[in-house]
Amino acid sequence: MKTRITKLFGIKYPLVLSGMSWISTPELVAAVANAGGLGILATGILTAEQSREYIRRTRKLTKKPFAANVTLYFPGAERNAQVIIEEKVPVVNYALGKGDKIAKAVHAYGGKVIATVTTLKHALAAQRDGADALIVTGHEAAGHGGAITSLVLIPSLADALEIPIIAAGGFADGRGLVTALALGADGVAMGTRFMNTKESPVSEIQKSISIEKDVYSTIYTDKVDGLFARVMDSKGAKKLIKKKLNPLSALVNSRKIARLLGFPWLKLAIGIMLSGYKRSVQMARMAIGFEAFQVGTMDGDNERGVLPLGQVTGIIHDTPTVKQVIERIVAEAGKLSRELPKLF
Ligand SMILES: Cc1cc2nc3c(=O)[nH]c(=O)nc-3n(C[C@H](O)[C@H](O)[C@H](O)COP(=O)(O)O)c2cc1C
Structure with a gap:
């Protein structure tokens, strides 16, 4: 072609x-x-x-x-x-x-x-x-x-x-x-x-679960990592959507991001504190979302983790x-x- x-x-x-x-x-x-x-x-x-x-x-x-x-x-x-x-x-x-x-x-x-x-x-x-x-x-x-x-x-x-x-x-x-x-x-x-x-x-569990899913099996939300994203409808996703966050959670969770990316934590924490309320809550979501995506994708755990998934899963068998x-x-x-x- x-x-x-x-x-x-x-x-x-x-x-x-x-x-x-x-x-x-x-x-x-x-x-x-x-x-x-x-x-x-x-x-x-x-x-x-x-x-x-x-x-x-x-x-x-x-x-x-x-x-x-x-x-x-x-x-x-x-x-x-x-x-x-x-x-x-x-x-x-x-x-x-x-x-x-x-x-x-x-x-x-x-x-x-x-x-x-x-x-x-x-x-x-x-x-x-x-x-x-x-x-x-x-x-x-x-x-x-x-x-x-x-x-x-x-x-x-x-x-x-x-x-x-x-x-x-x-x-x-x-x-x-x-x-x-x-x-x-x-x-x-x-x-x-x-x-x-x-x-x-990707976890073999997720491969076989997603084959069973239809075009209605996903959720579009900004409550997983702070940006609008489509994920598989699961207990883990619903739990994150309900979770209330504040800037303090951003500081606590920034350790996770810093560890994961090999990034100096103090630099990240100062960045979060200076970024204002809205952005720091978003950073908290990002840290939590990161971990949830990793657990969902690699461990296939849909209670603690979240799997990004497109509507097209409904035509993949x-x-x-x-x-x-x-x-x-x-x-x-x-x-x-x-x-x-x-x-x-
Ligand atoms: C399991 C999974 C994980 C993904 N992780 C990322 C990611 O880490 N970063 C990113 O930019 N997009 C990620 N995406 C989105 C894809 O890059 C791409 O935009 C999307 O899958 C395209 O739509 P489709 O799923 O209908 O093919 C992910 C998608 C899936 C299915």
Whole structure:
């Protein structure tokens, strides 16, 4: 297949593995790259040293292009961005922040930049800041999707932008890929579909539970990590939604974030105290949300933890290999593209 995305990144198919913390590991990223897609290595919860080690491990597992992401909103993100740039990762994906400096540094070594956005305002800003492509995340998505569904968000942004769009949120099969292309995107990024593959490190419990879930089995809330996110409807999620927080909880919980990211706790604590009431409550949620996501994703515990999950889980019914997912999507999309013209 050839789209602006395949040409830009030098990949065979316009299919992208989203950068999911704990999940988009070197092994999963390399499996996607070796099957012809673009895998995004997640560095959000890694220290700078771990990010470097993960990038080098990915390079040992694949000779194909791959990406690494940096979530600018997280403490320690700048150090991770620095490592990604030093290691000259071919494609850099950033989210939740301003990426002009990243774009300049990545372009200097010949790399490409993808910004992840959910709104027109942020899409236009990212285009101005030098992004080569965008991941546009709709309301259906697992994790931090926007308020507008992909069906409307993608064409509205495609009309307003020059750079190519990778549609995310609600895509899992050939029907989705053909639809995304028809809506004006040049490819799709998938989280929920790749989470449920043989190579995915997600708890086997979650893989089998999510297969049983339908399109009504998720909740969209800002009470897990402080930002609007879609997660599996579970006891753990409902418990977090009810939890009352104050700035003091932020200070207590900031220890967890600092430990996890290898970030100086005092620096983080001072940052929280100076950030005002609203932001510090958000930081408290972020710390609690971090832990809940880790427990939900890796331990498969839905009472203490929370699993990000997209509505598309309702049309996912198996746990194939990454290669099978990719080949199936391409074959189904090809078949549809031959059948649809017969309707006209
Ligand atoms: C289990 C799981 C964990 C995720 N973790 C993250 C994350 O850590 N950071 C992030 O930016 N997005 C995360 N996401 C969201 C994906 O990056 C992506 O935006 C989303 O899955 C796309 O929608 P889809 O699930 O309908 O394919 C996660 C998604 C899933 C399913």
